[in-house]
Amino acid sequence: MRVVLTGGGTGGHIYPALAVAKEILRHEPQAAFLYIGTKRGLESIIVPKHNIPFQSVEISGFKRSLSLENFRTIMKFFRAVSDAKRMLKEFKPDVVIGTGGYVCGPVVYAATKLGIRTVIHEQNVEPGITNKFLSRYVNKVAVSFEDSLPYFPSAKTIVTGNPRATEVVSSNPEKGRSNLQIPAGKKIVLLVGGSRGARAINEATLAAIPQFSQYPDCHFVYVTGDVHYESIKERIDKQREKPTNFTVVPYVDQMPDLLSATHVIVNRAGASFLAEITALGIPAILIPSPYVTNNHQVKNARGLEKEGAAEVILESELNEAILMNKIDAILHQEGRWQKMREASLSLGMPEAATNLYRCLA
Template sequence: MNIVVSGGGTGGHIYPALALVREIKEKHKGTSFLYIGTENGLEKEIVPRENIPFKSIHITGFKRKISFENVKTVARFLKGVRDSKKMLKEFKADVVIGTGGYVSGPVVYAAAKLGIPCIVHEQNSVPGLTNKFLSRYANKVAVCFEDAVQYFPKEKTVLTGNPRASEVLHHEGKEGIQKLGLNPSVPTVLIFGGSRGARPINEAVLKVMTELRERPYQVLYVTGDVHYEQVKNEAQLAGNPDNVIIKPFLHNMPEILSGVDLAITRAGATTLAELTVLGIPSILIPSPYVTNNHQEKNARSLSDAGAATLIIEKDLSGNKLLAAIDSIISDKEKHTAMKEAARTLGVPDAAERLYNVITEITGKN
């Protein structure tokens, strides 16, 4: 089977696509893939490293206010559709999967116009403009949150989960945290704000750095590359406790997560997929700087189910964060209940579910 995948702009659109490709390659030999992205997106650097054939089109997003740039965007979209049709015909695509971002718009639309079965994959609880538009043309819409079903045609929407979640299950035990010098017999709290970090989270943690010394748990604190030197210096001034290990970035996050007892983080869809499938309780501080405030809505899907504690960024303080950590780590019954609640939201076989949708709409294995 020849499968085309398209998604770009952010890691949240790219990494689920790559996880799907890896899982299908491993379990269904003989499947061929083509990834269509943009020349100036993250996918241009990431996808070729995975040895996946990559082609690009030129496309930009619509401005949310009246602008002449939107006229240019329409022209780019139409050219992107023409270019995509040519690529799809040359590759002899059996199915096209769009995982979000501007680039998936012309690619999935082109597939629909050519009569090629296509799927839209929405990672967030609130969909973006591109996936809302494409849902009219796609054969199926795959979602990761039950909350997202209401935004799409009910008859074509299916809950599959996020393929990235399937990958973290390949790692078990506490070997990952041991490699970083952490004690596997002590509860571990992971604090991270994404690849670039999150200044408000860093500021809150630094304010209680001294108090962390007295806690019966250890902290793996990932600052983000751009904040690392400043945070490290301020932590040293506070006497950097022995039970707090500070890192700028983790390249092996799936391996680390398997040994974590509590996570403090933003509420990106991929992160939440990983936490729920592993059953990790969390304290979520959603970014308010995202489209449609979708991170807060993602977070509420977990907090409403009892899997997470939600702290809105404007309400965040060092003392509030510390109290939230203490209340979970010190209460075994609460911690266990949150773990179980998280697991009920996780979808461990997300990649296989998506593959089953593919076979359903193509009639091929």
């Protein structure tokens, strides 16, 4: 099988594509891949590290208001379609898989015009404009949530879950602990705002650090994001009370291993991360980003909250008191953690990558 993968801009679009590639190789070890992204997106850095050939087209997103920039974007789109057609004719794929982001638009559209089988995957509850556009042309639409079904043509849409869920179920909790030298008997409370960090989560966590020592049975792991690490570390070093049950790091390379050892997580509500934590059944406190298109993280988070798998704090309401009250309730209210864990596991789809692989036939 020859497969073109496309998706970019954020890890939430890239890692599901890489998870699908891994699943395809499990079934078809001789499969060949090409990844088409943009030079400016994270995919240009992440994909080559996975030994997948990478090529790029130039494309950008539409502005919400009428502008000359949108006209330029339309021109870029048609140039990118032409470039993608050339790449596809050279590679001769059996299928093209799009996992979201602006780059999917021209690449998947080009594939449909060349008569190549196409599959797109939508990670969020409410789909982005690119996948809405492509759904009219592709052979199959895979979605992570049942709530996404009304947005797409019913005859070709299937709930598969998010392929990242499959990646984490085989992770190693002992390795997750040992990598950060966390004692085996401690419950891990993981606070993370994504690879680039989240200022609101960072500020609330900084203010809450003196309270961590009140939980001797827990170890708090604080992932600041690379951008904020040096300034945050400097502020922590100046604090009078620095608990011993606390680790601060800029980034975690093997996040699935740490997740599999985590007892409670505080995080944004990106779709891929939610797929991972529900596959593992981790009770969550979600602080959705208010800076994303269509406010989709709030909709993702509310879905978990409705099922009892998560607590939601809007960024505008976040402070250290509210954060620590919710952590304390999950840790110490009788039966609360177990109920949330069971609710989370009921939403998880660890077979997601296999489900999506079946869509390629």
